Amino acid sequence: MASYTVPPVYAAFIWWFSTGAVLLLVGCARRFVPLRVTIAVFMVAASLCGLTFSAAETSIGSAYIAFTSTILLWGAQEIVFLSGWVTGPRAKPCPAGVTGWTRLGPAIGAILYHELTLLACGAAIVTLTWGNVNQVALWTFAALWGLRQSAKINLFLGVPVTNDELMPQPVQFLKTFFVRKPVGAFFPMSVTLATAVLVILIQRIVEVAATPFDVVGLTLVSTLFALGVVEHWFMLLPLPAITLWGWGMHSGFPPEDATMKQEPDATATNAPPNLVVLASVRPDLTPSRPAHATCARQRLEDQFRQSFREQHAREDLTTGLGIGEAPAATINGRTS
Template identity: 35%
Template structure:
């Protein structure tokens, strides 16, 4: 597990598998109408993530790098599950009124995800605090890559991109589609691509110059994650069937009425 290629493939597999597992859980919650219970039943994943991060902090070796990476993904994954299940979202749950624009549209859109954004920020701040002075800061680095990618993705969906995949938007978040804007790219897209490319370059350079096995594995994991984040943004422009990565593993969706939401 000390090879950078193995670490990179590990990061890609965990990203793919964890995303699919969350989508499966949310799809089943939609079918059964047990969203709160689903999020509650996944609390052990959050607890395991917190434990993995705590154990990884003083361990500056290969095992510590993997533990910090997996722990951060578990924490992030539970928050994302709570959001996609419609449990931690925002105070606004209505569609965007036609013709709304400017700051009114922005603040209304933010109100749809405000609690989720707060949860993500709390998670980041908690990891920053506990990682201060630690020998292994893999967890906070992993979480920060995910955080930056998600913020840029949301901004681009709001301002506009040519391709928006709404196939996996859960029933309880169907109102979010009205806040997406399909159209030409705006300045938000080159800004995101520039930052994420710079992040990928930094991680790759650190991987190239790494001297220890722990550093090699750690920066290989981060490089793969940064590359996935960059690819995610390019898929908002390039017409590739990325949904096929998970569609085959999902149960059939259940269509909800407005009264059920």
Template identity: 40%
Template sequence: MSYALPIGFALFLWWFATGLIFWLDQLPVRTFKWSVGAASLVLAAALFAIGALSGDTSLTGVYASFTAGVLAWGWQELSLYTGFVTGPRKQSCEAGCSGWRHFGHAIGVNLWHEIAIIVVAVSIAALSWGAANQWGLYAYLLLWAMHLSARLNVFLGVRNVSEDFVPAHMAVLKSFLTRKPMNLLFPVSVTAATIGSVLLFQEAISAPGEEDRAGWSLLAALASLAVFEHWMLMLPLPVEKLWQWSLPQRRDAAKSRNSKPVHFDYTPLKTKLSP
């Protein structure tokens, strides 16, 4: 149970939080300000908890700090996919755009999002710097690494780009999804994630106390999810079934939106694309 409980907890937290974000970002646009507002309060609470628990090495402190780190990351995902924190570029790339120019456009679409990730990471590190309980920081950094690796692989080219997970109002992101049998980064990414998972499980097995076993097991479960997520990019698996409860028909959801402020209108229908 000392291993099964934290692993099960990490898997459930990842699955439920991901599904909740999918569900929120397909609601009518008028609800986004409330979703992001509530998520911002959760982010503030998570940061407070990480700081308050930085000296708490109890089992409860480990779980709470880890959860706070995951919730802080959830704000990043929700703020991106609702369109609140994206980047200065709002347009898809024109046909034929490739290479470093295409990569620069991808950065332009996500620039504020990437900066926000760094700001929160620095905040968490400052709140728990040198403290005994840094499980929230470890969780956040691990999720960041998973996110960065997956996005680079999708940009370079994978078999399953998972377009169904991109909400209609963020269709601009689809021009940066590349479908290929393989890219050179993928073997490196999946190998690194696998090695990282094994090392974290070894730390969990060799940990002297229940608290450390739980902490390393929580991180090992997240790292294993990174391996799973990377293989989902390549294998023909019905990934959407994992979150079927949170993914109603995207097209129907988009039609039901009766308010589309300019800030959220990222679908390039009429605007001539800039270089």
């Protein structure tokens, strides 16, 4: 039973964790570039050693080693690509005014070296596993490469959701080659073909797999393939792709509080002594008061204005008529 239940969980975790870890590592500051290089080199070395060790083995452990080694090799080239170190001879945004299929040339020029690197990784896997009984690594790489090419073509032709917020800063220029629009004929064709391949893989698990090694190897590959199909649906439906790997996004870290580092206001600093500088308050940012409180205050202000006008009117009338207060009564010429 473990041969059927553990591989899907393991493959799903590796798919989720490796993607987020690569995004987190690439999103680090420039001072961590040596660390990135060291990790990428270590991943390549560990991958090649794992592929060499597991190629002639047909145990359950060798299936996991071959699968993990391929993921490590794929992750290393992703670090190199997303860091902007190996992209293409024309690592620039799409030229202005270039649309449709005329974008194909600049698009290929933007990722040509990356594509050649993928082929070199595939050639290394074929070389290390050729003629051996353990072909899990080759199946895994073929699944990753085929689904990645399908995703790139769909993004180039146009999909409703590109999820380009997952792309690190060094390769932001590639977003200019993506198109947001309703899907065309290629998307249903690619998803249908990928689903058919997935059905064949599951059928082989049920009908052809005769040993635990075959079951584990095919289950790992089929789970990874199913997750790749799910990633295709992320391009069509507003599924929370960013929430799956938000922990790996450098931009997803909480920003520093800008108010803590705000410079003193130049107007207030240069103001003359005894001059009070009032902060400008936008009406739409003032706190709102309840309607009944505003009405009551308005009535009091109106009453005050009315009393003030009446008082001034009486004073003006008295002054104009020359009427003053009667002198106080006197007794013997003196004021009492």
